Amino acid sequence: MGGFHFFLAILGLVLLPTLCTSQDTFTRSRATYYGSPDCYGTPTGACGYGEYGRTVNDGQVSAVARLYRNGTGCGGCYQVRCIYPPHCSNDGVNAVVTDYGEGDRTDFIFSPRAYAKLANNPASTEVLFAYGVVDIEFRRIPCRYSTPNLVFKVHEHSKFPEYLAIVVQYVAGRNDITAVEFWQEDCKQWSSMRRAYGAVWDTPTPPSGSIDLRFQVSGSAGNKWVQASNAIPADWKAGAAYTSAIQLN
Template sequence: MGFALKNQVFLLCVMVLLLAVLCYSQDTFTHSRATYYGSPDCYGTASGACGFREFGRTVNDGNVAGVSKLFRNGTGCGTCYQVRCTTPEVCADEGVNIVVTDHGEGDRTDFILSPRAYSKLARPNDVSKLFSYGVVEIEYRRISCKYSGYNLMFKVHENSKYPHYLSIVLLYVAGQNDITAVELWHDNWQQWRAMRRAYGAVWDMVNMPRGSVKLRFQVSCNYGTTWVQSKNVLPSNWKAGVAYDSLIQLY
């Protein structure tokens, strides 16, 4: 009886580990097409549909992209992909790792890359030739986002109006995690209340009371969904434009 129980516990542990690994592993590439957008400095854009602003322009050294169906009504904001083109005479083997920061529709393309990212699809001596194509055949797969030295941050969006209208954008979401809901706890409520996804990675709530609030995030991966609570609160004197450290990271 005890032996059988030990075996069951062991198998359960193995299953949990395997499910966790699935969140980080996606070996299959999907075929698609990619193009690029104009940018004077070759970085991203600060006016992207995800609401990231300057973060969306410079994150990942500007190797960013707008996507079409992968945008998923904003859930795809901040996700990471390995993208590589498939024309052997001009394309680099590994391609480029990008962060999704915008929504965009192209000529049957899933990715509209920043010029910096698009150039890295090519072998060093074939960059100009690749740009002359405009649209290239690619393959892509989702990969884990990695932000060395950064925890998950919640930035108070510049459109927030202290104290009654709060809007936040989530930054540095690591791993292969989708944040599908955000809830707040205030002592006046004595319950968790859902924020609204305003657009992209921006969440908001009206009629906020004064005082600090706790945050928790519904994290979805391909093995399931769970809630993760920030170890840091949003202070009672929060300010628009300021990013606060959650003191946690999702892997």
């Protein structure tokens, strides 16, 4: 083996463990919480999830700023733990991103239910809420849901048959939805849907009949297209949710 190729082989052996574990590394930051009448999330979050954004993951959700990534970060899951040893639990909280929000040098603005999970006992919970802002460390983790299949929710602002907006729910694993397209049977081609905001994708020209969708998934395995045949029925209704046969991991 030539010297240059030997160097590349050794470099690959050195870098491979780093690349495989890079998402397991914790990053230091700060976190706070927002007010909520029932301690759950908000149904009006910037991701456009509606009631799903309030209750998903038992209401353990968060608003983010730099992790929002123009909506691509919606639905991402993070393990967050505070770093005050007398008051913080070892595991912290596993929270789902459902909103955009900026704080005082914070990466997470939690629902009260999520923020309370940072503490190791009820007395410490009171202490952390009194602090208001805490130092934390976080890392992205795979999302896991009791509902294993992807769900396509027709957004409430949709208007049959001339305007369709959808939200993809229960995106498991460490995956981001980066593009959505629908099949146009009359011209035999895939047409792009627009990211309206957050996790909401829309089109002013939905096809008639049942709708085939495909979406681009970006994850630890790279980018791939996943197709869902008859994802949306011909008589779709605003506010309705349709469960697919697709599971991501």
